[in-house]
Amino acid sequence: MSGSKPDILWSPHHPDRYVICDSELGLYRIGPVGSSETKAGTLPLSEETAATLLAINSDTPYMKCVAWYPKHEPECLLAVGQANGRVVLTSLGQSHNSTCKELVGKEFVPKHARQCNTLAWNPVDSNLLAAGLDKHRADFSVLIWDISSKFSSEASVASEKIRLSSVDLDSSSVVTKPLYELGQNDACLSLCWLLRDPKLLLAGMHRNLAIFDLRNTSQKTFVNTKAIQGVTVDPHFPDRVASFFEGQVAIWDLRKFEKPVLTLTEQPKPLTKVAWCPTRNGLLATLTRDSNIIRLYDMQHTPTPIGDETEPTIIERSVQPCESQIGSFAWHPSSQNRMVVVSATNRVMTDFTVFERISLAWSSTTSLMWACGRHLYDCVEDGAEGVESVIEKDIATKMRQRAQSRYGHDTVQVWRNHLLAGGNDPQLKSLWYDLFYILCDGEMV
Helix, strand or coil: CCCCCCEEEECCCCCCEEEEECCCEEEEEEEECCCCCCCCCCEECCCCEEEEEEEEECCCCCEEEEEECCCCCCCCEEEEEECCCCEEEEECCCCCCHHHHHHCCCEECCCCCCCEEEEEECCCCCCEEEEEECCCCCCEEEEEEECCCCCCCHHHHHHHHHHCCCCCCCHHHEECCCCEEEEECCCEEEEEECCCCCCEEEEEECCEEEEEECCCCCCEEEEECCCCEEEEECCCCCCEEEEEECCEEEEEECCCCCCCCEEEECCCCCEEEEEECCCCCCEEEEEECCCCCEEEEECCCCCCCCCCCCCCCCEEEEECCCCCCEEEEEECCCCCCEEEEEECCCCCEEEEECCCCCEEEECCCCCEEEEECCEEEEECCCCCCCHHHHHHCCHHHHHHHHHHCCCCCCCCCHHHHHHHCCCCCHHHHHHHHHHHHHHHHHHHC
């Protein structure tokens, strides 16, 4: 999220709830139109669905990034990164247990004020929250906070109050010492924890992608690249990572991290977001600035490159969820190929399903089969008995059935061949009886 442009975050524990983040946080519940969950004044998202506003949080101004706590409890805990580098824990009033009350309002303050660009919760060790900040010549840009850590001493809080004299800080809720400090004298623009190992953190730094191992923070694995924004791991393939720069998307294989395995060239306008589909293997969605088009890249059948000259192939397509410019989008966490998009200016939202290409196959026995998404459909010709059913059958079906019954092969009692054809066609019956009498007359002669 940049400036006041909106972003969407789906709840990790409620598939019908999401948050819109811009100048404030708005919690919405999505449901069928006319259901008991939707009320008067709801916002229509599609012909079938509408959204109900449940709560608004305007207590965290100057938001630059937001991340939703990944575990079920506390269920509605959000981390907000601000323009001065502080990270604030807040809620939307959905949880009132003691754990949530202890965390809400807690602030994590870096040594030197500068913008917080990105946040990432550790999916396993959920008390760890990574924050990526702008460059400072005397400080680190990747700070990993332990949200369960005790508050700072009174002396350190007092010094923080002096340094940030324009901000009213509560000394009982300020933490100033991160658990880990990484990426000195550099800027961090994007972060994600690697799914294959919760101790590995992938960071998009100013000039490279770097993998930090919390077990040995003095060393890092890195590759020089400009594609350092929006780093995200494919949930179905933990070794595949996407990142972008300007109008290009780089696809990385962490098992051979020397260079991208695939580069996707986008439109001339710069990209604003890339996201893997959580319900579909190898489907990546991208959005460019000032666009109402979402471009999709299907890498499900992408082979592993062999040699330096081989580049995998992909299937590319574009979808247009709405007419207005799209500010952001988010895949639904469980509904197949479904996403919600929000307009760039007035928070107009659209519920949209990306329909799969339909693959057709016609067998030699005239059965028709097609695949759409995870569903496989088989269409066969009606086998009902009766004269009309037989007459209406396709000629290819009739020919196959007659060949299987050895139609025309009875040379002893020729008239019986009309029975091998089904016995329901009076013209065929007349034909074979005529042939039978002609052959009999010929034998008599």
